Amino acid sequence: MSQIPFDAVRAWLFQDALPFWAAHGIDRVHGGFLEEVGLDGGPTACGFKRVRVICRQTYAFAHAAHLGWAEGDALSRLGVDYLKAHASLPDGGWAKTLTREGGILDPTPDLYELSFVIFAMAWRYRVSRDADALRLLHSTLDYIQTNMRGPGMAFWSHLPPGGPRLQNPHMHLTEACLAAFEATHDQRFLDQAAELVNLLRTRLFDGVTLGERFDEDWRRLTCEEGRAVEPGHHFEWAWILAQYQRLTGVDVSTQALALAEFAEQHGVDSVSGAVFDSVRDDGTPIAKSSRAWTNTERIKAWLGVYELTGRDPTGELKSALWLLFDRYFAVAKPGLWIDQFDGEGEPMSKAAPAGIVYHLLLAFSEVLRLEPELKAQKRVGQAP
Template identity: 65%
Template sequence: MTQIPFAAIRDWIFRDALPFWAEHGVDREHGGFLEELSHSGAPTACDFKRVRVQARQIYGFSHAAMLGWAPGAAMAKLGYDYLVAHARQPDGSWAKSLSRDGSAIDPTPDLYDLAFVIFAMAWRYRASGDAEALAHAYATLDYIQRSMRAPNGGFVSKLPDDGVLLQNPHMHLTEACLAAFEASGDQRFLDQARELIGLFKSKLFDGVTLGERFGPDWTRLDSEAGRVLEPGHHFEWPWILAQHQRLTGESVAGYPEALIAFGERFGLDERSRAVFDTVWDDGAVLQGASRAWTNTERIKGWLALYELTGRDPRAQVAESVNLLFDRYFAGSKPGLWVDRFDRDGAPMAEAVPASIVYHLLLAFTEVLRLEPKLSAL
């Protein structure tokens, strides 16, 4: 069996990625974090900054600080100060995107971005004890609950509502509320997470497949868009469900197994073992491309299944970790990667998106957290 490269993971995080993004991923002219870098590590001509990316980088550097990487605290504060100064809106929401100079170019309240604001604030509070960050998490949840409730459960995806309900923002809001509960101990965050997991069980997941796009009554869209599924999310939800069980003791038995079963059967390229970006709801391959993040979620999904059931995850974890090193990282500057490949293994990405540091860091730190147990199997 191929081995999990624990030492290479540790080196990539602390020697390569964190120092590189701390040096090159900051907008030295206008503040905050850059949206993307070129494959040489230079800023691109990208003229916007998504709030979700600012939030994800705040998470990453906060987590790094908690793991003992000393520059992480200052980097997280840099991002936090910038986000609060430029993205916070008078009504309590947060802009969706900013210009390079920090002005709001899309002030749309977007559930996905708001979820990551809560996630960032939870990790900022956990790492620093900054009470203002926790206050922002509360205020953001206030706004979501007050202004974005959908008539038939869950939340609208953005304001104004376009009538399409989305799975993905609900998944990340669940993740964020669990992180905020762990950081604060406040039952309010856990109550919201419980509500969202109930939505997952009753509407989002049908026992076999996880839907992505729904109408106002939470039936899947009766169109091609409603048939498109993302295998990466079939691996990502199991990790979130495992966090819920860890924090509450409430069993999620059966759901992670079923989600991962679909992902393994229909979401993997038989040749490369990469996780497809999208498939049809009958499992047929839609395009065959694979981004880096879908493979990080397979890692997390199998680690979650191990903690929930004891099932040995080493083969699947090693396969996906080594794929990231051998395909996505190979030939790139240390700390960078090629973000997307087609089914024939040809690179498709013109830039390196900062948003994926979150996926890589979270998956790799989970591997390292479980290293003693996995090494003992």
């Protein structure tokens, strides 16, 4: 574990993962993308398709095309066409869940799903300049802003409103709006992202921990459920804030660093380096299990902090990347992974969720984007 495994990252992404999901992640019977595949590489009996997962796969193949992977363009177009044919609703919204066959299973307007529609369409437009993707990008944000605005700040997590207000969909809407701004240069997306970053700074994040569940006025719930926080989301927001500062020039480095530091101090197993699934707001572990995505977000967070502050991310990158290769990717089928391990390092998953391709591709593409800088930094730091 002496160095950052750049070559292994590149090989796994382009030689293993993308070819595997292009060959085995498509629903050859009913169309669109599979929700998951078994660790033997075949389809499972899963009877539904979440719109967020279809969008994530659409994004992943679009980003792959942006990186020069030729098959990505046609596969991202397949995703957009499937979404339009099966998940769009007459009022401009999108369904939450489809049946395996492509019928609407749950038409609930859900902010999480809608955010990923924006994210997918932004990346599709970025690589294709497709006018329909641009139209759907705008109409989806129109729907959110018109129909899902709640009292106080930000949005309802679903309609009709009910239950606690949630942090996580707002995080992904911020991410989606930043991607949409990069794709279109339309100020409306940056304005919406700015509003959501303000929500983070004034309500969601108290300077130490990031809340998950709130009341209607964005006060953090005081019950045990309200005190549960997710290190993976701390890491994820740190990277999103780095992208926000890059695009706006607004200094959010203090918040980004604080989010990453809490997660690193309290949310990473000191022995294995795995990121816990959840901890209490005082840092006490709740679930010492660790999904693959929490570890990809650790990678992204410290790369984001590196770009903001120059802080060397080498230690965290080596820890998280080698953990993925040595533990999560130790499967018979290259391009797959075991999605979750318990606190003792025992596997808990029998299938690979397609939605995690988004996390892996985004983290690995960030590693490769910053590879020249990180290698140059290492050379500069070496003794003569």
